[in-house]
Amino acid sequence: MVTIWYCLLGLFFAAYLVLGGYDYGSGLLLARARGGADRRAVLTAVGPFFLGNEVWLVAAVGILFGAFPMLEGELLSGLYPAVMLALLGVLTVTAAMQLRSQALTAGKPQRASDAWDRALIGGSALAAFGWGAVLGGLLQGVPLHEDGHVEGVGHVVTPFTALSGVTLVTLAAVHGAAFLALRLPEGGHARLGRRLVPWALAAVAATTVAGLLSARVRDAVQRPAAAVPLLCLLVAALVVAGGALARGRPGVGFAATSVALVVPVALVGVGLWPYALVSTADPAASLTVADAAASGPTLRLLSWLAVPLIPVLLSFQVMSWWIFRGRIDGRAPVYW
Numbered sequence: 001m002v003t004i005w006y007c008l009l010g011l012f013f014a015a016y017l018v019l020g021g022y023d024y025g026s027g028l029l030l031a032r033a034r035g036g037a038d039r040r041a042v043l044t045a046v047g048p049f050f051l052g053n054e055v056w057l058v059a060a061v062g063i064l065f066g067a068f069p070m071l072e073g074e075l076l077s078g079l080y081p082a083v084m085l086a087l088l089g090v091l092t093v094t095a096a097m098q099l100r101s102q103a104l105t106a107g108k109p110q111r112a113s114d115a116w117d118r119a120l121i122g123g124s125a126l127a128a129f130g131w132g133a134v135l136g137g138l139l140q141g142v143p144l145h146e147d148g149h150v151e152g153v154g155h156v157v158t159p160f161t162a163l164s165g166v167t168l169v170t171l172a173a174v175h176g177a178a179f180l181a182l183r184l185p186e187g188g189h190a191r192l193g194r195r196l197v198p199w200a201l202a203a204v205a206a207t208t209v210a211g212l213l214s215a216r217v218r219d220a221v222q223r224p225a226a227a228v229p230l231l232c233l234l235v236a237a238l239v240v241a242g243g244a245l246a247r248g249r250p251g252v253g254f255a256a257t258s259v260a261l262v263v264p265v266a267l268v269g270v271g272l273w274p275y276a277l278v279s280t281a282d283p284a285a286s287l288t289v290a291d292a293a294a295s296g297p298t299l300r301l302l303s304w305l306a307v308p309l310i311p312v313l314l315s316f317q318v319m320s321w322w323i324f325r326g327r328i329d330g331r332a333p334v335y336w
Contacts, residue, residue, distance in 0.1 A: 001300070002293040005067040006269070006276070008306070012063060014265040016056035017131065017168075018175075018258045019317075020090075022046070023053055025176015027093060027124030028169070030117055032192065039117055041328070043097070045183035048324040050097060052317065057090070059313065066302050071276045071292035078142030078150045078277065079134055082161065086130025092123025128172040129165035136164025138268050139211065141220035144279035144287070151281060160214050163207040168264065170200040175257040178241060181250035185327050190245040193253065197242035200260075204234060220278040221271045230270065234263040 026046045033039040064072045076083055100116035133156070140160055143151040177193030208231060211217040221227060241256035272278060276292045279285040293299065 001296065001303070002290050005063065005293065005299055005302070006289050009060060009063045009068065010265050010269045012056055012060035014262045016053070016060055017261045017265060019049070019053035019056055021128070021172045021175045021261045022179035022254075023050055023176075024089075024093065024124040024128045025172040025174070026180055027120045027176070028128070028173050029176050029180065029189070029192070030124075031121050041184060042180060043100075045180055045328055049320060052320055054090070054094070055313065055316075063302075067294055067299060068276070068292045069294055070287060074142070074144055074150065074277050074287055074292075075138075078144060079137040079156055081153050081156050082130055082133035082137050082165075084130075086127055086134060089123045089126030089128070089130055092119055093127060096120035096123055124172070125169060128169040132165035132168025132264070133161045135168070135264050135268050136161040136207070138277070139164075139220060139271060140214060140216040141278035141280040141286075143281035144277065144285045145281055146285045155280070158214070158216075160207065160210045160217055163203065163210050164264075167200070167203040167207045170196065170203045171257070171260055171264075174200050174238070174241060175254075175261055178245060178250055178254040178257045181245060182254050183327055190248065190250055190253070193257075194242050194245045197238050197245075200238050201235065204231070204238070216280055220280070222275060222278075223271055223273060226270045227267055230263050230267045234260055234267075237263065 023046055026042050030039055030042055033042060064075075096116045096119040100120065136158075137156050140158060143155055145151065174193050174196045177189045177196060180189040181193060211221075218224075237256045237260040241253045241260065244250070244253035244256060274288050274290070275286050276289045277287040279287075294302075
């Protein structure tokens with residue numbers, strides 16, 4: 001039961017990175033939009049899915065709080081700066097998406113809407129960087145003591161966590177480009193995505209080298225042999241995405257970039273197993289998945305609640321993608 005819920009936690013967070021990842025990637029690519037019409041097209045492409053994608057984060061947090069209360073407390077205290085940075089980015093993106101059009105309908109100058117667009121770009125960068133830093137922080141461990149106290153917050157700021165954040169930003173940018181190539185009529189985003197792939201590969205390589213050079217990462221990762229094929233899968237997914245975008249096959253490219261965003265979550269789960277959080281201060285204080293989980297009766301009760309909710313969530317996601325499938329055109333409804 002504990003293993004199933006731990007896999008569900010990883011699955012839901014991975015789904016959030018895939019679905020929210022193209023939101024943030026599209027937000028990042030607003031910086032390259034040539035004018036208001038181009039920015040409007042990008043946001044219209046994302047519009048039907050935006051709020052539904054964030055539901056997966058809410059579901060993942062719900063599983064964390066309900067099924068793994070011990071992990072929730074130590075995670076928030078041990079990686080507080082990275083978590084707060086990610087949540088600040090999520091809130092900024094949500095507010096900017098909702099308020100950018102309000103500035104225009106209220107009769108304010110165009111520069112007010114432009115300011116919200118800049119906030120959207122910055123919030124997308126913060127969210128992607130923050131979640132990457134959280135994953136990197138998990139892989140390098142935290143100074144957790146036996147009494148549950150985490151010593152300071154400076155341990156989060158390392159070259160490895162910074163590079164992990166940059167890597168997720170590049171992955172989100174490639175993913176957003178693949179999504180926009182799938183949704184927008186012109187082919188510029190496919191070319192952009194193809195040009196971003198080498199940057200993402202370079203970021204993955206730099207993060208891998210930083211992890212190999214970090215004693216903390218080497219000590220925290222329990223299954224380094226399992227991490228190698230996952231890193232190879234990540235590189236292969238990016239190479240496939242670049243080739244698919246070059247050949248004008250955005251659907252294949254989008255599927256490949258989706259895999260690329262699932263891999264970091266799988267890497268954390270598989271690499272740390274059987275631990276959920278590794279202590280760099282006292283190995284005996286490391287938190288196993290079993291220790292972090294709620295009691296058996298609580299997990300059984302949550303299972304009865306999840307059985308009807310998970311199919312509803314999946315059905316809603318499939319329905320939204322089916323209804324709004326294909327490329328947008330001049331008749332597409334404007335959301336933001």
